[in-house]
Amino acid sequence: MxxxxxxxxxxxxxxxxxxxxxxxxxxxxxxxxxxxxxxxxxxxxxxxxxxxxxxxxxxxxxxxxxxxxxxxxxxxxxxxxxxxxxxxxxxxxxxxxxxxxxxxxxxxxxxxxxxxxxxxxxxxxxxxxxxxxxxxxxxxxxxxxxxxxxxxxxxxxxxxxxxxxxxxxxxxxxxxxxxxxxxxxxxxxxxxxxxxxxxxxxxxxxxxxxGLSRYEIRWLAAAFFWLSALVTVVGQLISVEGPFGHFGGTGTSWWTVIPTVAFDLVIGVGLVHGRRLWWRFALALTVVAGAVGTIPVVTLAFSREVPQGLGLYVVVLVFDLIQVAVLVLGRRAFRNPSYRRRAHEGVSVFGGTPNEGDRDEVRQRLAAIGSPNDLAWMTTWPENRWWFPPNRDGYVTYQLRNGVALGLCDPVAEPEERAELLDMFVGAAREAGTTPCLFSVTEEVAAWARGRGWIALEVAEEAVIDLPALQFRGKKWQDVRTALNQAGKRGITHRLLPLAEAPRGLQVQVRAISDSWVGDKGLPEMGFTLGGVDEAMDPQVLVGLAIDAEGTVLGVTSWMPVHGEDGRQIGWTLDLMRRLPEGFRYTMEFLIASGCVAFKEQGYAMVSLSGAPLAHMDEDESGVDRSGIDRVLDLVRTTLEPYYGFQSLEAFKSKFQPRYKQLYMVFADEAALPKIGVALGSAYLDGLGPAKLLALLRT
The missing domain is CATH 1.20.1540 (Rhomboid-like fold)
Known part of the structure; x- marks a missing residue:
């Protein structure tokens, strides 16, 4: 069949x-x-x-x-x-x-x-x-x-x-x-x-x-104008006798109708984004329309015979009065000045342009407060924006993509303030006319989202290795022991150091390995939750290098610091993984195992192998109910699997016998999922042009 x-x-x-x-x-x-x-x-x-x-x-x-x-x-x-x-x-x-x-x-x-x-x-x-x-x-x-x-x-x-x-x-x-x-x-x-x-x-x-939120008030106000545009078009197409008089068939030229309809649509868009200027304009326009509409109602009402068209005039007047009431009563929902006005006034608001000072502030706050999310160091990457709430020590990291405020990781704040901080971030995002969504968050944020009627969807599983009990013994560690033994026989050594302080020759080799890897994919290097060599150049990030007897770098891993909830560093998170295509077969196993041994000797508690985006364990292993939305993400993962190997990467990490922690994407509404999907694609594949995208779809 x-x-x-x-x-x-x-x-x-x-x-x-x-x-x-x-x-x-x-x-x-x-x-x-x-x-x-x-x-x-x-x-x-x-x-x-x-x-x-x-x-x-x-x-x-x-x-x-x-x-x-x-x-x-x-x-x-x-x-x-x-x-x-x-x-x-x-x-x-x-x-x-x-x-x-x-x-x-x-x-x-x-x-x-x-x-x-x-x-x-x-x-x-x-x-x-x-x-x-x-x-x-x-x-x-x-x-x-x-x-x-x-x-x-x-x-x-x-x-x-x-x-x-x-x-x-x-x-x-x-x-x-x-x-x-x-x-x-x-x-x-x-x-x-x-x-x-x-x-x-x-x-x-x-x-x-x-009660209506500011976001809902904006949509309600915009709906009046969009409905007016629709009625105007329908009135051009039909002519009927309705309950309150004749509707349509006015004979108005389309050259007059089209600009009117376009004007209503544009006003609606401005209101949805909470623009103060468009609210003022919409209110003035509606008040004038209501005043003009009152004239025929009063004139016809005091005539000797009540004409048939009076009812329709009354309906239009009532419509205008309701529209004025919505705009006036909901005026607090329209406080957003234009971006140009914001820059002119020097106001620090949601969506503002980040700077290096913000990034330094983020590093200090993360080191002082810590985070329950082991991937939190990626919140310090320069492509991000940061929202600092007033009178709070924490922050939320996000990117603006396709009208979506795409939050990254859990908020960095004291435990008792994190829920309040999330509520404030969501309010600020909606106030700015964007759709809030949080990606790669822990179960704590997922529980917060479910408590507010949001959807929490598992998008990855973080693989965590507990170092104090780590021993490469038993049959299940055979591949790892083979990697260590073969590396020893070939004279391959492991060096752990900040790449920013490494000799120039080593830096050049690392970039060459990364450039070769990206070139083989035929697609841009992924970003958002996946770092590259630039992120590995952070002085507080360590890289593990596999170097042979001749000084050739065979592979590289980068490790981001993990700060526990008291701010103390408790471990490291794996980010960059690159190796020479024709080099040592067990390069990655050797680098990760050697890194774990080194961190264990230094007294750290854990190592996170991170989570492959859009990949997770099978349903029968995780017990997670695979929803229809989950299947959509599976389709995206399957499409990109030949290029980026999400699922094969997840299988590779299982060699190290980790325990798993679920990572989620949380959002308020299924209807926004297509928009969020485009935003995620833009965040991960920022450099993907139309030609490459079409080639990918054809494949």
């Missing part, structure tokens, strides 16, 4: 109800020929479409038959997609049985409820209600809305709020501006099933509106 065939069968087994609904809709479309010709043109259309006329005529079956049809062939595409996505999510979250009865009851109940509602409204003078009382409808969207509304109660934040906001954002504008029977059915589904959702899934209902 092909891969696609297997995928289809998997979907059918996992989502049988959703698959059956989609299949039934398509079969009905083909059987009735409505897949290629309009259903409303068929002679039998009124016998199968639902609505108040059908129920009054005694056609009780129409809520069933009409649910699997569409007015026009092109409408089958959104119907099928809505069913597949909304009902599919509902079935995935709630299970097949619950999703099935909620969907069916929600669909047929909404059809009947809407018919009864328009039957009552037609006794008024509302022209729209009279038109809807005579209208027919088809489609299954009310049931799809119902099941998604219930499923949202079982979703974790922020997906719960997102699902509900999207449903309301679709239902309310459509009902106000267009007002079909389907739009009314969507509103009925939301009003009924959103309150019932928590009871159905067994979760306590919340009767209050939660």
């Amino acid at each position: 092909s891969r696609w065939g297997g995928t289809v069968l998997t979907v059918f087994r996992r989502l049988p109800f959703t698959s059956a609904l989609v299949t039934l809709s398509l079969l009905v479309a083909v059987a009735t020929t409505t897949l290629w010709s309009p259903a409303e043109d068929k002679s039998w259309f009124h016998d199968v479409a639902y609505g108040l006329p059908s129920l009054e005529a005694g056609r009780w079956w129409t809520p069933i038959t009409g649910s699997f049809l569409a007015f026009l062939p092109i409408q089958y595409l959104p119907i099928v997609l809505t069913t597949a996505i909304f009902v599919g999510i509902g079935e995935w979250v709630l299970g097949t049985r619950t999703a099935a009865w909620v969907t069916l009851v929600g669909q047929f109940g909404a059809v009947v409820a809407v018919s009864l509602l328009v039957a009552l409204l037609r006794h008024t003078d509302w022209a729209w209600a009279h038109a809807r009382a005579e209208a027919y409808d088809v489609g299954f969207s009310a049931g799809a809305f119902a099941v998604l509304a219930v499923a949202s109660a079982k979703m974790r934040p922020p997906w719960r709020a997102r699902a509900r906001i999207l449903m309301w954002a679709y239902a309310i504008p459509n009902l106000i501006l267009i007002g079909t029977l389907a739009d009314l059915a969507h509103l009925v589904s939301l009003l009924v099933w959103l309150p019932l959702g928590p009871r159905i899934v067994g979760r306590p209902a919340r009767l209050w509106i939660p």
Whole structure:
């Protein structure tokens, strides 16, 4: 069976109800020929479409038959997609049985409820209600809305709020501006099933509106402008009589519409980034629009006969007033000056340009405070930025990539201050309009993230060797003993020293070995959590050199200091690993084993072999549940494995019988994962050009 065939069968087994609904809709479309010709043109259309006329005529079956049809062939595409996505999510979250009865009851109940509602409204003078009382409808969207509304109660934040906001954002504008029977059915589904959702899934209902963060306020304010842009475009494409008057068909030139839409989109982007200037501009623009909109409302309201267009003017005015309220009440979320203004004012803020003084400060703080992360020395590397909180001794290391504040390692701070420091960093990152993410962090940060509803995903496993008990005895150490014995027979010696203080000849050989290694890969040398020769030139970093009897450097390792939580140095972390391609076969085993022996003799407690990025032990060894997101990272690792050997490096380190410590990536939201993935790629492969990237993808 092909891969696609297997995928289809998997979907059918996992989502049988959703698959059956989609299949039934398509079969009905083909059987009735409505897949290629309009259903409303068929002679039998009124016998199968639902609505108040059908129920009054005694056609009780129409809520069933009409649910699997569409007015026009092109409408089958959104119907099928809505069913597949909304009902599919509902079935995935709630299970097949619950999703099935909620969907069916929600669909047929909404059809009947809407018919009864328009039957009552037609006794008024509302022209729209009279038109809807005579209208027919088809489609299954009310049931799809119902099941998604219930499923949202079982979703974790922020997906719960997102699902509900999207449903309301679709239902309310459509009902106000267009007002079909389907739009009314969507509103009925939301009003009924959103309150019932928590009871159905067994979760306590919340009767209050939660407070909004600065980040959420910015998105809410921007959404008003983006929605305005969307309505402007839709108004150019359609012309309908809605509940509050005529909408669309104004005949406005596209040369006027396009700049207006572009302007709304740009304002929204400025608000999302919390820019103070754009907030002022948005507030002034909205106030002026509200003032101008008040004129026709007052004029028409005091006329002798209330015109039909008054309702739509009132809706627009209310929209502007809500928009002003959001901007005014949420004004504290828009405090970010432009980068140029920051530089002019000389303000030290998140995202500022780092300097050598910052790096010196970081070194001093790390040596004084220490860190629970054995890889913390990489936070001193010059490619990083550092966030120093006010009135605190600690710091957080990060890089700005693709709009992501990509934090590196745990925060350096006293144990009782680390959680507070992380909260402050996340707030500063969001205040600056970036997405916070922390990479290569320990279980302590992972626990902090889980406590705030974030996702903690294992991305590597650090291999740690405890030196006091280290002895190369037994069969499992055979490869290491062979490396030491063969090196002795060949006259290969081990030298441990700072590379910055090594003779010029040794430095040149080390760079030549590294340049040869990078050249063979055909891709730039990786960065971020992987250092090179430049990082090894740090005076506080040691290098281990394998040198033969003729003075030739056969291989090099670099070792970064590890400062424990009291600031005292307790060991070393392996970083750089390079060897001559045609040199001594056991060079790396010899260098690591010799380094461990030397550090043990010097009284250090541990050696970390670091963690291969994007590599970890198999599921049956680690017991870690491999999520769908984890599989995405596995795909990246597999793609780059032939070039960088992450998994083979992990297997190599196992020769030294280490214990493992999990390293994690933590982030708030799955929706940001593609953006974070691009940021990680940029951090690791900073010099990768488009041509090399395309070649890699083709491979």
